[in-house]
Amino acid sequence: MARALAKYIRPGVKDTPFCPGCGHGILMGLILRAIDDLKMDMKRMLFVSGIGCAAWIPSPHYNGDTLHTLHGRALAFATGAKLFNPDLCVMVVSGDGDLSSIGGNHLIHAARRNIDLKVICANNMIYGMTGGQVASTTPRGSKTSTTGEGNPYHPFDLCKLVEGAGATYVARFSVTQPVSLIQSIKKMLLHKGFSFIEVLSPCPTQFGRRNRLDRPDEMVKDLIRRCILEEEAEGLTEEQRAEKIITGEFLS
Amino acid sequence: MIGIMQVRLSGFGGQGVVLAGLLLGQAGVFDGKYISGSNSYGAQARGSGCKSEVVFSDSPVDFPHLTTADILIAMSQGAYDIYCTDVREESGLILYDQAVVTPREGLTVKHIDLPVTEVSVRRLKSKQAANIVYLGALIESTRIVTTGSIRKAITMHVGERFRSLNLKALRAGMDLGRKVHG
Amino acid sequence: MPSRWAKSPFPKGRYYFSGNEAAAEGAIAAGCRFYSGYPITPSSELMERMAVRLRKVGGIFIQMEDEIASICAVLGASWAGAKAMTATSGPGFSLMQEGIGYAAFTETPCVIVDVQRAGPCTGQATKVGSGDILQARYGSHGDYQVIALSPWSSQEMYDLTLRAFNLSEQYRVPVMVMADEAVGHLRETIEVAPRIEVWDRKKEKGAAPFDIEGQDSVPPMPSFGEGERLSVTGSTHDGYGFRKTDDPEIQARLVGRINRKILDHKRSIIETESHFMEEAEIAVIAYGFTARTGLFVVNRLRKEGKNVGMLRLKTLWPFPDEAVAEAGRKVKKIMVPEMNLGQVAGEVKKYVPCDVISLSQTNGEVIGPEKILETLKKI
Missing domain, CATH: 3.40.50.970 (Thiamin diphosphate (ThDP)-binding fold, Pyr/PP domains)
Incomplete structure (x- = not known):
């Protein structure tokens, strides 16, 4: 991490807890770059997270107020804090399982209320911390520790889900698109209302190993190859499109 | 009034039994009494048999539910049949309307027949006001609460739309009570 | 404070x-x-x-x-x-x-x-x-x-x-x-x-919000947005809210303190109310609505000259162990009427040497005076 960002890290924090090759460390830095670009006052920032690897991105590392909550409930805690003190800039950073599976009901209701919460969902498409179990975001056919024959079910399209529920800023980027992602986080920070960015983040330890992407760099390369912008997808056949991940701003 | 007075208002859901109980209790509080009130709740209060009970006392009420009624208002045959035997023998009182309730033979408790339905329909053009007509008659014949307090209670708890109807119904009930007594 | x-x-x-x-x-x-x-x-x-x-x-x-x-x-x-x-x-x-x-x-x-x-x-x-x-x-x-x-x-x-x-x-x-x-x-x-x-919660700038040495074991509590850069977590944590999920000493210490801070102050927390407990031979221990019925019956029996008293529990947790134990030393029998299958009766039994009779009712109705009277008369 660049020296200029050290002031955003809580004194006493020495290293990140993430596995080698995990995308969460990149995301951790990109969020701070967006905050630094906008010269946000960290004393007014509250970072709320649930349970899981991604919940450790802000807690306790960021040098603002951090609230590490129960599994799935980050948005409910954040709603209470934001409503009572609207001067707080409340950002929720948590994982796909936390926000969209166990916390799925809170996600759609928070979006429906359009409360001014900035939600970053670090999506590694699997339950990382608990040992690589299938998630509501695991692609169909992918192997996990609970779907040895491949996931038989369709995953959520989280962006469509929150857009349908009433979110007013919606985007999807991968940690392999750092420049666009920083821009998107900045827009989110300036947006008033429920805003949501799905950030694709590789999990080589739990996902890659089981799905023939053994080395961390293979997962990163795979994301680079598959993540395309909406306009790039236009000329593709159905089959070509199926293996791509459409990124970009969907609602702003 | 000495010691404790227990009043049971009964009928079926929609007759305003719960509201009448609330107003009676509130008036009691205005008069400086200690009151414990309870009523049917949930589906009961909406459809089938419905009751509202008010315990009046000069000192804090120990057991807050009704043990034996001193006064029963029975606004339906069903309610009368359930509660008519649970009224204090010598001093008890049952208020009813012959148009809707046929009293049981052999009961020694004092019954007062009040043409509440007729008065509601003829004088007030609303069957809905029967609950307050009963209250007026009860207050006139027992002085259980003061007129000022019950009027204050109606003003406090009844929305503007129905306030004047309820105050009219109270007067009609009191006239009825006076007639029966006088 | x-x-x-x-x-x-x-x-x-x-x-x-x-x-x-x-x-x-x-x-x-x-x-x-x-x-x-x-x-x-x-x-x-x-x-x-x-x-x-x-x-x-x-x-x-x-x-x-x-x-x-x-x-x-x-x-x-x-x-x-x-x-x-x-x-x-x-x-x-x-x-x-x-x-x-x-x-x-x-x-x-x-x-x-x-x-x-x-x-x-x-x-x-x-x-x-x-x-x-x-x-x-x-x-x-x-x-x-x-x-x-x-x-x-x-x-x-x-x-x-x-x-x-x-x-x-x-x-x-x-x-x-x-x-x-x-x-x-x-x-x-x-x-x-x-x-x-x-x-109101106490505040102290810069103080550790999750640990305290000294008298009351309750640390000060800042709020978000006050510039304290709070770290709050439901995982085991040290005084400043850093996760310590591998440290046996911190786990033991934190669990110890959050229990101790209540138990050490139970005398100021617990409230009970005694009715006719002097010279009582039978005590009713009751709480909530059931205590209304209990006192109604005890009042009536006292007027008839029966040596019955009542201890009402206004605080259920931390459990009023001392008041219950004291009642247990005075009387020969204790009856606990409650609208469950003896949840508080079970607690009472832990602290008294005398017989504890549990009067349970789980039919969705309040326990009426007759039922308590009947049970007391049998005793």
């Missing part, structure tokens, strides 16, 4: 409130400015009144998507500086248990009013019960303490909800008001004092 006298938001006088309404007024008087909840019979009137009252006093009300979200929003608001509460009944209380554990472990003040109904499960939603007493104490996993109070009247729905906020702020602990359907719907004369004692 910071306590102050405040003017009651209501003019001094007598009012006619249902228990649920009175609890809402007690909360407003205590300074509650945040409520999140989910509709459930028989507690909903409390939420409806809070929706109206909080708008008037400039607080925040929100109806959440479920009871889990309700308790979690309360905890988020509490850390943002609010005196916050929710109310519910059995099924919702079950859903809130994980949040209650979070509140206990992160020492987050909050008040939960449980208007108990006949369980288990959906049970009889509109009927009375008191089957949540042990759940209040043990409902979440791990070892922790809570405070639970038991009101027996509309007046106490007001008084004890107010006190619940004070205790919660003073000890940084979830406090439960274990009401029941009968008390929640009972409409009674209540008296409001002109001035009320109000406790």
